[in-house]
């Protein structure tokens with residue numbers, strides 16, 4: 001692949017790097033695009049879910065007989081309709097899942113483990129009847145004490161969520177069960193020795209609250225299982241193939257029996273990578289032999305999908321007076337929710353990853369509590385751990401009187417750095433983003449009263465994974481692309497652009513679609529910032545294969561050998577010969593019938609070599625000392641994209657990620673009452689940033705190419721949510737001369753700190 | 758429960774439907790009339806994905822009852838384009854990549870059009886406050902605000 005990379009990076013690009021209209025743009029601005037809840041089928045039933053009102057309770061019995069008698073009720077499912085599984089871990093993007101837990105999260109079995117945990121589901125001829133049926137289901141619970149915070153959950157004697165949970169990763173293994181699912185540790189060197197060499201050591205504890213991805217489209221699906229057991233599933237998801245595999249396992253289907261079609265997806269950010277309603281709708285449809293549609297309402301999205309962890313973290317960093325970091329150490333305790341699987345592994349791996357350190361250690365604990373099971377959220381685990389580290393870095397900069405960007409530059413990870421999680425890093429853009437930040441006019445702009453500037457950097461790995469896509473050359477010279485990763489933010493455009501660049505035909509002649517699970521080999525999720533990298537790689541590879549075939553056909557028509565033909569700007573061209581001879585793609589396509597039949601190619605591979613993406617953000621805040629209100633005055637996000645295929649959508653990722661991070665930093669948090677009930681289950685109380693809360697988000701795209709992608713692409717989607725948390729906290733700390741160590745920086749919390757220190 | 762007969766105008770066409778008195782206008786649009794362009798993000802008036810015009814007033818269709826549409830003029834995202842030509846806002850949103858997932862887009866477009874009908878020369882701040890009821894979780898609002906300001910500027914120059 002390296003050769004091809006060379007040619008691509010050196011050749012002048014015509015399409016890649018420009019800003020064409022996205023192929024699905026018109027559908028999305030006219031209301032034509034069909035999202036998860038937008039499809040119906042004849043004879044369709046409505047499915048609704050009965051949810052636990054208790055944070056922790058034994059389920060003694062469930063009596064559905066009265067509900068079954070209600071006219072219009074066509075099917076009811078409980079845990080007895082789902083197979084049980086032994087404990088088995090399977091990787092799912094940047095997370096790991098366990099089928100034993102997945103089946104219990106989809107439908108509670110022995111116990112309900114959080115308010116909102118699914119206990120039963122009903123399909124009926126109308127929503128009203130379904131709701132009435134829910135009220136008629138008689139569940140007998142034995143309410144148990146619950147626990148919501150990691151510091152309570154890890155104490156001996158805490159209520160146990162799973163009485164067989166023995167902490168993994170501790171030698172020797174503990175003898176008794178606890179709520180600590182696992183311990184992880186990364187790092188190298190000798191941190192104690194490093195601290196002994198330091199002139200200054202800063203050590204601090206931080207708290208972050210549970211937050212939700214906050215996608216505007218609630219989960220929704222439509223399942224139809226026919227009498228012969230063939231299933232069709234339409235749903236909003238980041239990964240139709242992953243949904244197929246989860247559902248077939250949970251329900252005992254084989255993969256060929258379920259065809260999953262991904263709807264347009266109204267935001268996911270990691271939250272639409274697992275299953276909630278889909279297996280319920282399939283089970284209800286199988287029982288009733290009718291299509292079943294299910295939608296979550298907004299409150300259900302908050303209580304019963306997969307937000308990310310709240311956490312307690314401890315960070316200690318030692319430096320020389322010249323800014324050289326001598327050691328970094330941290331302990332991260334993340335809420336997993338009701339089942340193990342907090343993103344503490346990636347959190348620990350990336351905590352110190354922006355830096356080139358000799359002595360580093362990151363320890364993480366995955367702790368279960370009576371909250372919904374966490375799912376991935378944009379750079380899962382990263383914003384939390386890096387918030388702690390980047391806050392301490394800023395505090396050090398102030399204490400030793402050094403510019404915070406200079407301090408980072410002095411310690412920046414670069415090509416050849418051994419990352420704290422093991423590997424030697426390839427080319428990465430930490431230094432480049434820092435230098436871009438330093439020379440940006442924002443960094444030296446004057447500040448007003450009660451204003452201050454914060455900076456922070458962020459590192460994220462990005463992933464590759466199993467990917468499959470195909471290309472078809474149509475008889476009239478147009479081109480079809482079939483992709484297996486749902487388009488969540490303009491990826492159809494990037495894919496068509498790369499194919500257009502390779503083929504030399506205008507992008508308007510290329511039609512990309514998202515295929516269903518029957519049309520391609522397995523595709524992993526749109527997630528882990530992998531779509532443009534992985535699907536892009538397969539698109540380029542399959543397009544190049546199609547070009548080879550086109551050249552072959554031209555050689556046949558010209559009756560020359562293949563090595564006499566080259567491909568140039570949408571045409572086959574005869575290399576030798578007296579007269580220049582060319583044949584357009586359309587001319588070759590028209591004659592495909594007589595040169596061997598239709599022309600198509602596909603590429604299926606396990607894509608490796610994802611390039612980490614680094615970002616540095618600059619933020620100016622103003623703190624109202626009377627109310628504690630923090631306003632974002634100016635914001636600049638700088639990130640290494642490797643190569644921006646469609647810069648507008650790269651900027652969009654950076655802007656959207658920054659604003660999600662602003663929400664995390666300033667407002668968003670799950671608020672529970674003493675009964676373990678979530679009190680803010682709507683957008684009014686769980687306040688994500690609105691348009692008037694934020695300024696324009698300036699962006700600078702830095703391009704340090706990833707050598708493992710034909711155009712140099714890294715992922716871009718996740719990194720931008722990492723820096724805002726610390727950048728804002730650092731700015732608020734600088735504005736007030738107090739060190740803030742808790743998120744969100746909501747007015748009451750800021751005011752309390754201003755008043756009481 | 759007997760249903761109520763409602764006669765209304767939607768995007769210039771007359772419509773009649775029967776609905777339960779507790780059914781929202783959003784529910785009627787989406788489920789009775791199959792106009793799926795208006796989206797439901799919350800059903801409580803907090804996200805603006807269901808924004809429509811009712812007698813030239815911007816409303817959340819999830820907060821209006823279907824029966825209230827009787828005799829009124831409703832405009833939804835499906836009515837923004839005329840024939841094969843897009844509204845300038847629609848075109849500008851595509852050109853400037855002012856949408857990512859697109860779920861908020863119908864509501865944002867309806868709301869932005871309502872603003873530009875009232876105010877030909879909105880400041881950035883006016884755009885931001887007008888659109889404060891339309892949540893977008895993907896874009897960070899930057900490109901949305903730019904698109905609205907550019908359309909306003911272009912309309913003033915023609």
Ligand code: FES
Pocket residue numbers: 796797798799800801802803804805806807808817818819820
């Ligand atoms: S669905 Fe009407 S405001 Fe959210």
Ligand code: FES
Pocket residue numbers: 216266267855856857858859860861862892893894895896
């Ligand atoms: S584009 Fe996804 S919510 Fe606005």
